[in-house]
Amino acid sequence: xxxxxxxxxxxxxxxxxxxxxxxxxxxxxxxxxxxxxxxxxxxxxxxxxxxxxxxxxxxxxxxxxxxxxxxxxxxxxxxxxxxxxxxxxxxxxxxxxxxxxxxxxxxxxxxxxxxxxxxxxxxxxxxxxxxxxxxxxxxxxxxxxxxxxxxxxxxxxxxxxxxxxxxxxxxxxxxxxxxxxxxxxxxxxxxxxxxxxxxxxxxxxxxxxxxxxxxxxxxxxxxxxxxxxxxxxxxxxxxxxxxxxxxxxxxxxxxxxxxxxxxxxxxxxxxxxxxxxxxxxxxxxxxxxxxxxxxxxxxxxxxxxxxxxxxxxxxxxxxxxxxxxxxxxxxxxxxxxxxxxxxxxxxxxxxxxxxxxxxxxxxxxxxxxxxxxxxxxxxxxxxxxxxxxxxxxxxxxxxxxxxxxxxxxxxxxxxxxxxxxxxxxxxxxxxxxxxxxxxxxxxxxxxxxxxxxxxxxxxxxxxxxxxxxxxxxxxxxxxxxxxxxxxxxxxxxxxx
Amino acid sequence: xxxxxxxxxxxxxxxxxxxxxxxxxxxxxxxxxxxxxxxxxxxxxxxxxxxxxxxxxxxxxxxxxxxxxxxxxxxxxxxxxxxxxxxxxxxxxxxxxxxxxxxxxxxxxxxxxxxxxxxxxxxxxxxxxxxxxxxxxxxxxxxxxxxxxxxxxxxxxxxxxxxxxxxxxxxxxxxxxxxxxxxxxxxxxxxxxxxxxxxxxxxxxxxxxxxxxxxxxxxxxxxxxxxxxxxxxxxxxxxxxxxxxxxxxxxxxxxxxxxxxxxxxxxxxxxxxxxxxxxxxxxxxxxxxxxxxxxxxxxxxxxxxxxxxxxxxxxxxxxxxxxxxxxxxxxxxxxxxxxxxxxxxxxxxxxxxxxxxxxxxxxxxxxxxxxxxxxxxxxxxxxxxxxxxxxxxxxxxxxxxxxxxxxxxxxxxxxxxxxxxxxxxxxxxxxxxxxxxxxxxxxxxxxxxxxxxxxxxxxxxxxxxxxxxxxxxxxxxxxxxxxxxxxxxxxxxxxxxx
Numbered sequence: 002x003x004x005x006x007x008x009x010x011x012x013x014x015x016x017x018x019x020x021x022x023x024x025x026x027x028x029x030x031x032x033x034x035x036x037x038x039x040x041x042x043x044x045x046x047x048x049x050x051x052x053x054x055x056x057x058x059x060x061x062x063x064x065x066x067x068x069x070x071x072x073x074x075x076x077x078x079x080x081x082x083x084x085x086x087x088x089x090x091x092x093x094x095x096x097x098x099x100x101x102x103x104x105x106x107x108x109x110x111x112x113x114x115x116x117x118x119x120x121x122x123x124x125x126x127x128x129x130x131x132x133x134x135x136x137x138x139x140x141x142x143x144x145x146x147x148x149x150x151x152x153x154x155x156x157x158x159x160x161x162x163x164x165x166x167x168x169x170x171x172x173x174x175x176x177x178x179x180x181x182x183x184x185x186x187x188x189x190x191x192x193x194x195x196x197x198x199x200x201x202x203x204x205x206x207x208x209x210x211x212x213x214x215x216x217x218x219x220x221x222x223x224x225x226x227x228x229x230x231x232x233x234x235x236x237x238x239x240x241x242x243x244x245x246x247x248x249x250x251x252x253x254x255x256x257x258x259x260x261x262x263x264x265x266x267x268x269x270x271x272x273x274x275x276x277x278x279x280x281x282x283x284x285x286x287x288x289x290x291x292x293x294x295x296x297x298x299x300x301x302x303x304x305x306x307x308x309x310x311x312x313x314x315x316x317x318x319x320x321x322x323x324x325x326x327x328x329x330x331x332x333x334x335x336x337x338x339x340x341x342x343x344x345x346x347x348x349x350x351x352x353x354x355x356x357x358x359x360x361x362x363x364x365x366x367x368x369x370x371x372x373x374x375x376x377x378x379x380x381x382x383x384x385x386x387x388x389x390x391x392x393x394x395x396x397x398x399x400x401x402x403x404x405x406x407x408x409x410x411x412x413x414x415x416x417x418x419x420x421x422x423x424x425x426x427x428x429x430x431x432x433x434x435x436x437x438x439x440x441x442x443x444x445x446x447x448x449x450x451x452x453x454x455x456x457x458x459x460x461x462x463x464x465x466x467x468x469x470x471x472x473x474x475x476x477x478x479x480x481x482x483x484x485x486x487x488x489x490x491x492x493x494x495x496x497x
Numbered sequence: 498x499x500x501x502x503x504x505x506x507x508x509x510x511x512x513x514x515x516x517x518x519x520x521x522x523x524x525x526x527x528x529x530x531x532x533x534x535x536x537x538x539x540x541x542x543x544x545x546x547x548x549x550x551x552x553x554x555x556x557x558x559x560x561x562x563x564x565x566x567x568x569x570x571x572x573x574x575x576x577x578x579x580x581x582x583x584x585x586x587x588x589x590x591x592x593x594x595x596x597x598x599x600x601x602x603x604x605x606x607x608x609x610x611x612x613x614x615x616x617x618x619x620x621x622x623x624x625x626x627x628x629x630x631x632x633x634x635x636x637x638x639x640x641x642x643x644x645x646x647x648x649x650x651x652x653x654x655x656x657x658x659x660x661x662x663x664x665x666x667x668x669x670x671x672x673x674x675x676x677x678x679x680x681x682x683x684x685x686x687x688x689x690x691x692x693x694x695x696x697x698x699x700x701x702x703x704x705x706x707x708x709x710x711x712x713x714x715x716x717x718x719x720x721x722x723x724x725x726x727x728x729x730x731x732x733x734x735x736x737x738x739x740x741x742x743x744x745x746x747x748x749x750x751x752x753x754x755x756x757x758x759x760x761x762x763x764x765x766x767x768x769x770x771x772x773x774x775x776x777x778x779x780x781x782x783x784x785x786x787x788x789x790x791x792x793x794x795x796x797x798x799x800x801x802x803x804x805x806x807x808x809x810x811x812x813x814x815x816x817x818x819x820x821x822x823x824x825x826x827x828x829x830x831x832x833x834x835x836x837x838x839x840x841x842x843x844x845x846x847x848x849x850x851x852x853x854x855x856x857x858x859x860x861x862x863x864x865x866x867x868x869x870x871x872x873x874x875x876x877x878x879x880x881x882x883x884x885x886x887x888x889x890x891x892x893x894x895x896x897x898x899x900x901x902x903x904x905x906x907x908x909x910x911x912x913x914x915x916x917x918x919x920x921x922x923x924x925x926x927x928x929x930x931x932x933x934x935x936x937x938x939x940x941x942x943x944x945x946x947x948x949x950x951x952x953x954x955x956x957x958x959x960x961x962x963x964x965x966x967x968x969x970x971x972x973x974x975x976x977x978x979x980x981x982x983x984x985x986x987x988x989x990x991x992x993x994x995x
Contacts, residue, residue: 069979071978072898072978072982073982073983146888146889147888160936169928180918180921183901184917
């Protein structure tokens with residue numbers, strides 16, 4: 002603590018590539034190769050720019066860019082701290098791989114409206130990194146809403162009746178959440194006199210209890226929809242109608258993680274863990290999360306569509322992060338922040354695998370996967386590693402954050418939550434292991450003449466799979482995610 | 498110095514042009530359009546100069562013919578007038594440019610009458626904005642209304658009936674306003690706004706004052722189509738020729754809203770309650786009702802122009818709500834929304850006109866494949882839609898932000914909910930439009946081939962340029978909303994609350 006933010010252009014520059022790329026993609030609508038090149042270059046540039054900001058953040062420094070005034074006294078503030086750089090690094094790092102994957106995917110399936118697809122994808126990443134770097138609530142809201150509307154065209158991409166209906170549902174949920182969040186932001190400005198994020202929170206504890214609960218309710222609704230906390234989750238399985246790379250990066254990483262990231266931001270930097278605890282709201286939030294963890298896992302057991310199954314698994318896993326934030330202990334918070342990364346990397350692998358299976362064989366159902374592991378060993382191998390990782394088994398990284406979360410629950414003397422996490426692991430195994438067994442030990446004849454997907458799909462799968470293992474083995478090796486998570490947790494809790 | 502005459506010039510320049518235009522048209526018909534656009538542009542530039550002068554030197558008071566009030570006519574330009582004058586003249590100038598192709602192709606009547614009426618309309622709107630006394634405000638209000646009745650009626654067919662209804666209700670509104678003015682004159686013996694604002698407090702509340710205020714508010718409420726007084730608006734906007742709707746829809750109700758704010762704040766001093774009637778609260782709640790009623794009715798429409806008309810009813814509610822809340826952020830929000838709504842509704846009605854011209858109609862089903870055939874127009878609709886819904890950085894978000902802050906400051910939690918909830922209604926009706934425009938598939942199996950544009954049908958440049966200018970403006974006003982508010986609107990709001 003006590004570090005004064007350093008003014009620099011870095012944070013703004015990190016946002017630039019995706020914004021510029023969106024424009025360039027739009028202009029090169031007649032030239033597919035050029036359009037894809039812009040996407041690749043932008044994703045690489047954005048990842049490089051974001052990663053260059055990580056070391057400073059890991060060292061505890063805060064770098065910010067103050068741009069124009071959004072409203073009198075409230076600037077458009079981009080601030081890179083430990084928490085923000087975790088999410089930004091995750092989203093922009095995975096964007097590079099998803100771009101490669103996307104190119105393979107849309108080419109293989111000869112998707113229509115590819116310009117719109119890549120254009121919106123770039124805008125989404127612009128917004129996601131903006132959410133990560135937002136230094137006050139109004140900036141956060143701005144990028145949060147841009148994320149909502151730029152995801153919509155990707156959800157309705159197929160333009161079928163079902164896709165349009167899914168889009169309506171998506172908008173109904175996310176825009177309603179936006180309205181709640183906006184009200185919360187304005188109320189915070191009125192009550193606290195500022196919307197700037199500060200470790201430990203900005204709300205004075207002297208406010209009337211009723212007002213505080215109303216504000217908390219608005220915040221939970223505002224960020225809880227994207228975080229898919231039950232009962233606000235219904236949009237996520239429906240949104241799986243989007244093309245798989247969209248589901249992979251946006252509905253496993255960027256959009257939903259913006260939601261849980263928002264939960265951590267609000268808990269840690271607006272409300273503050275102490276006030277949350279003092280109100281008795283933390284245990285309510287924790288139980289909401291625990292209910293989601295178990296409920297969504299149980300629902301996942303009943304799914305036959307692979308992407309929907311993964312969606313319910315995502316809902317369950319997202320609430321791990323909400324739970325960790327609600328616990329408000331050092332290990333709980335660190336575990337929650339780490340899980341943003343660990344779940345992101347592993348879940349994107351699973352979605353990539355689902356997409357590769359679809360491209361290679363046209364299959365989308367769990368029941369159709371018998372024997373497919375023999376025909377697509379690399380894909381299903383990565384699937385197995387990631388699935389076990391999600392369930393909390395080494396070598397993939399899921400076990401690490403889960404370990405921290407369990408420790409966090411015990412630190413808070415809340416052993417029931419530790420139990421919930423363990424039961425959830427068993428449920429995860431219950432829906433993943435049968436898929437793996439049937440894929441590898443089912444008769445290969447059933448899989449027919451299926452072969453591995455093209456390299457553009459396979460390489461990202463191998464890389465994200467490897468990344469999730471690497472994060473499990475050496476959590477600080479590629480990017481200092483563990484130090485960042487611990488640093489952010491310490492900042493939140495260390496504040497007076 | 499010529500610039501000292503700016504307040505008068507704002508109305509005189511378009512008025513002279515309106516009178517000269519038929520003469521020019523008789524000699525050289527081809528000159529009519531460029532002259533009209535030129536006059537509009539000059540008025541806009543003069544408005545900009547006026548705003549600059551008000552910002553640097555303060556309020557301008559101009560005595561017509563050198564006669565001081567109460568004998569002569571006084572024109573007053575303060576921050577609010579200058580801001581509204583720039584909004585109105587800018588929008589009208591773009592609408593005049595936009596109308597060229599439609600007028601040439603004959604769908605909006607012959608060139609001379611259309612442009613002469615349009616400039617007369619502009620002149621009278623500027624007159625309303627600079628008027629320093631209630632009677633001149635009435636005269637200009639009536640001239641503006643008569644010009645717009647004629648413009649609407651020029652559509653023929655169903656437009657005639659719509660115009661007739663517009664005349665009936667508009668005349669009732671004008672009569673109510675005039676009755677209100679008459680009562681105030683009986684009470685105080687003056688019509689000058691500044692004099693009125695000094696004498697009225699001395700007289701205290703009385704039944705006559707109450708009747709006067711009631712007449713004024715209801716009369717102007719009709720002119721600004723505030724629910725439940727909005728009956729004239731949907732048909733007039735739907736059946737008027739597209740070029741006429743594009744001209745009158747963005748500014749008519751805004752200027753009436755300006756007049757209402759002027760009467761309430763500059764004349765009456767924003768009384769919280771008048772003889773036991775909580776006037777401002779009633780207005781705020783009427784605004785809230787308008788947001789909801791207009792929004793719900795807009796969702797049910799299947800014609801783009803009619804949908805936009807009901808959307809106007811809803812958006813005017815925001816302005817009324819902000820005026821009714823009568824605190825600094827809410828007023829700033831209401832005034833900013835005058836600009837934002839003028840721009841987004843202008844953008845959308847410009848687009849609707851382009852669609853009607855190119856795709857054959859303005860039923861939502863006519864929009865099919867619009868994103869392919871008119872990609873630029875579609876993009877402009879998207880920007881305006883985001884502004885309407887209130888997605889930053891589009892301008893509409895920022896007016897809502899100030900309104901929301903104002904509602905919370907006034908302790909009106911429910912109205913705060915209406916302000917943000919209205920955004921959801923806007924999302925419902927605007928995404929209904931976008932679904933038709935962007936998401937209809939060419940055919941069931943239409944893959945791959947649809948990257949080729951196929952049959953581009955963008956409107957001509959004269960229509961497209963104003964459209965694009967407005968959509969760029971919407972985002973620009975959003976990005977620079979804070980300087981606009983702290984530089985201009987804070988003063989406008991504060992002046993009303995003194």
